[in-house]
Amino acid sequence: MFDYKLLAALGAVVEQGGFDRAAQVLGLSQSAVSQRIKLLETRVGQPVLIRANPPEPTEMGRRLLNHVQQVRLLESDLGDLIPDLDECSSTQRLRVALNADSLATWWAPAIGAFSAQQPLLLDLLVEDQDVGLRRMRAGEVAACLCAVERPVAGARSLALGSMRYRALASADFLERHFPNGVSLRALTGVPAIVFGPDDRLQHRYLAALGIEGGFVHHLCPSSEGFVRLIEAGIGWGLVPELQVLESLASGALCEVVADTPVDVPLYWHHWRNGGELLNRLTEHLVRTVPTWLVKAERNLARRG
């Protein structure tokens, strides 16, 4: 068997983002943690950590972390039967990658009831839709939410429904830039807001309206900040309908082009052998999440 004390040290250094904090969590001295990592590296014959700030796992380190996390999940199943086996009976941790917009809208209410009944600590990683899947493949997370259906080896994916986005701007912004109504041709010249280099939603929206080429934009990698910038009249952008129901109803935010939604599908990817807790969470999500999402995909459909 592996020496799990060494693997636990690796897990703590990566999860806590440093040797000193890992030492605190493990109740060891910092030099003891260092020694365990060095011993682990001697055993596997290569580095497991890149000594940066914060330390990052090497490819080998990632594989070992993946393994530790799977073992922990399996242990937690056993722990239900034999609670005293666990040396330090901590609540089960689950690492999940999800997109900022899900976290800003339906994730917390969906998970709330589950969390009240199950001892569970969540390590959430906010990632663009497709990066989560890379983390899944690298074994850094036990589950992820993403727009791609195809699962990685060892995992399953389940369709939850689609997030409906609308291209929105403040009434004031539209009045300032388009006093005579929105001109599609001029839209590329007024500032959009883009989440980050991987966010192609605004590009796809413009392309679907027949507008090709670049457009001026701010960059704002925060779901809440994105909506705040739009509300403050700084730009237009695609926002989950769920996040702005009140502002839409009050007319504070308006669609840039009437009735042109973009639906983005969401799939829940999870390890097949991720243990009982992950299975229960999966069942819970599949049962409850569709109420917040839309079923059919409708993209830039126009009325009439």
Next chain:
Amino acid sequence: MFDYKLLAALGAVVEQGGFDRAAQVLGLSQSAVSQRIKLLETRVGQPVLIRANPPEPTEMGRRLLNHVQQVRLLESDLGDLIPDLDECSSTQRLRVALNADSLATWWAPAIGAFSAQQPLLLDLLVEDQDVGLRRMRAGEVAACLCAVERPVAGARSLALGSMRYRALASADFLERHFPNGVSLRALTGVPAIVFGPDDRLQHRYLAALGIEGGFVHHLCPSSEGFVRLIEAGIGWGLVPELQVLESLASGALCEVVADTPVDVPLYWHHWRNGGELLNRLTEHLVRTVPTWLVKAERNLARRG
């Protein structure tokens, strides 16, 4: 003089997160962009980019980017006088690092009026308070908001005021875990929420209450997600008062321990020679931001 065509290619590849998108923005072929980067590397005698996905600047690449951004800011001042000098008269971009909580609360309303009057595109980077300063030092941003007063070389810092945080939980969460009132001793055993490994606010709060050692916690690196998790009764944590005024007034969220605010100071760091636009933005922020913040620092003060 440097060959700014080469430096502009470097800037575009980093800002756009890839060679193909950089090519689109520059109106060049992808191979032309590649050639410019290679020529730049031949001239400086070392790599300027790490060919990852997305490409990242090397230490030398960062210095060159810093230089390009400063030159662009200076050009924009001149551009006001001689508008035709600019080859492709794009709106001025400004890269700013700020903490997620400012972006989720006062940043957009504070910047809104400024943005309506000035042609300005913002590249926002969301960073923990102290990482922003490192980016400032590395020349990756023209300005940053952080909790530290001392400026890096070549920059100035200005005090804006403090964000007031309160340790909050949902009424339901408190009732479930503490039916007989909150016990400080038991607080470490009920899940807190922590933004990420660099977030020590919950640690400092507990320490100030005389509670040392670890505590169980979820990790949620999203300002909006953080509040949503608390609202859904998944944990307790320190939230900017500004972000939850309504939930506090309605009683949906309650202080874990009555009247124990934690004030975190905010300083605006900006390049001294960052050009006229950055100066005007700085004046605007110094004039308007204090209305959203508190003046005096009050930490865990109790009434009476």
